[in-house]
Amino acid sequence: xxxxxxxxxxxxxxxxxxxxxxxxxxxxxxxxxxxxxxxxxxxxxxxxxxxxxxxxxxxxxxxxxxxxxxxxxxxxxxxxxxxxxxxxxxxxxxxxxxxxxxxxxxxxxxxxxxxxxxxxxxxxxxxxxxxxxxxxxxxxxxxxxxxxxxxxxxxxxxxxxxxxxxxxxxxxxxxxxxxxxxxxxxxxxxxxxxxxxxxxxxxxxxxxxxxxxxxxxxxxxxxxxxxxxxxxxxxxxxxxxxxxx
Ligand code: ATP
Numbered sequence: 001x002x003x004x005x006x007x008x009x010x011x012x013x014x015x016x017x018x019x020x021x022x023x024x025x026x027x028x029x030x031x032x033x034x035x036x037x038x039x040x041x042x043x044x045x046x047x048x049x050x051x052x053x054x055x056x057x058x059x060x061x062x063x064x065x066x067x068x069x070x071x072x073x074x075x076x077x078x079x080x081x082x083x084x085x086x087x088x089x090x091x092x093x094x095x096x097x098x099x100x101x102x103x104x105x106x107x108x109x110x111x112x113x114x115x116x117x118x119x120x121x122x123x124x125x126x127x128x129x130x131x132x133x134x135x136x137x138x139x140x141x142x143x144x145x146x147x148x149x150x151x152x153x154x155x156x157x158x159x160x161x162x163x164x165x166x167x168x169x170x171x172x173x174x175x176x177x178x179x180x181x182x183x184x185x186x187x188x189x190x191x192x193x194x195x196x197x198x199x200x201x202x203x204x205x206x207x208x209x210x211x212x213x214x215x216x217x218x219x220x221x222x223x224x225x226x227x228x229x230x231x232x233x234x235x236x237x238x239x240x241x242x243x244x245x
Contacts, residue, residue, distance in 0.1 A: 001027040003066065005164050005194045006051070006083075010060035013046040013218075020046045021057070022218040028164070028196050033189045035197040035205040035226070037239060038215035044198040047215070048166050051196075052085035053078050065163065080108050082163035086154045094142025098133060101141050101152055102126065105159030119159070126155045129184050147177030154181065158188065168198040182208060202239040206230040214239065 001007045004027040013021035021043040028034045036044045050057035053075030062070035068081055078085070085091075092101050106119045127134035130151045136144060141152055150173060157165060165188070169181045182204060189195055189208075199205035206212055206226040214222040214235065222229060229235050 001029075003030070004028060004063075005030045005032070006064055006196065007066075008051065008059060008062045008070075010058075011047065011050060011062065012058045013043070013050050013055055014058075015046075020218050021050065024215075024218070024220060026213050026220065026223070028194060030194055031189075031192055032211065033185075033195045033197065033209045035199055035209040035212045036215060037199055037202040037205050037212055038221075039239075040200070041217075042215040043218040044200075044215055045168065046218075048085070048168055048196070048198050049087075052083070052087070052166055054085075054087075079160055079162065080111070084157040084160050084162035084165050086150075086157045086165065086167040086169065092141045092149055092153050092156065094140065096141055097138055098141050098144070098152055099137040101156050102133075102159050105156035108160045122159060122161065126158060129187065130155050147173050147181075150177065150181060151184075154184065162193075164194040164196070166196050166198075178204070202235070206235075206240075 006028040008027065009025045011021055011024040012019060024047060036047060038044055046055060049055040051062065051070060053070070053073065059071055064070055064081065064083055073081065093104065102123060106122070109119060132148055133151055133155055136148065141149065144152060150169060154167065154169070167185065169185065173181070185195065185197065186208060197205060197209060206229055209226045211224065212226045212229050213220050214229065222232070222235060
């Protein structure tokens with residue numbers, strides 16, 4: 001796919017002898033918000049973790065920004081190349097303070113010569129986006145509620161100013177928290193961030209995204225514009241729980 005921010009062709013993820021993701025191909029264009037939806041066990045998290053470098057995978061091709069070969073890039077170099085993951089289960093440093101977590105998120109930019117003053121400006125911006133985090137800067141991250149930890153994980157990823165965010169946000173969160181997190185996703189997307197979103201709640205995801213891939217048993221079942229998928233009777237019945245008229 002020419003000029004794609006992320007282009008994945010023939011991705012396979014295997015656990016033991018079992019293929020959880022089977023020869024999957026998809027792409028995300030710059031500034032696009034694309035979602036991966038599907039039932040439990042469809043292979044969404046495995047796909048995300050493979051791209052993020054957390055799982056071994058095979059692929060015919062997996063490129064980021066056209067030239068970076070993800071099949072050869074060590075996981076720890078993803079972030080410095082502009083690809084950040086907000087993992088399911090949050091992955092924050094629980095024994096560090098909220099502020100320390102945020103500062104760590106910006107480390108990758110300090111290494112590239114970004115000034116402390118610039119980072120301070122972004123920290124203030126992040127705290128304006130997440131006022132609940134602002135009130136808890138000195139608190140140990142592990143003592144935050146689940147929803148607050150999810151916000152911190154996202155804020156930490158954004159502090160690195162990535163070119164693309166891989167986000168798996170609403171797992172097990174209360175509706176109000178989900179709403180807040182999706183507000184922020186929408187906002188950073190409007191500011192130009194490219195986002196690949198994994199979401200179990202197909203309803204929310206299809207309202208937010210411009211395009212979607214619908215996964216089932218490790219394969220892509222449907223793909224297309226979110227506005228079309230949301231009106232497709234097969235999607236409505238299977239993924240949105242709506243009985244066709
Ligand atoms: P959910 O929406 O429930 O999180 P998912 O679409 O993200 O599901 P995955 O978590 O990627 O799906 O799981 C895909 C398949 O791979 C499932 O059948 C799951 O049991 C299996 N699987 C995931 N992780 C492992 C693992 N570490 N070892 C063995 N099998 C695994």
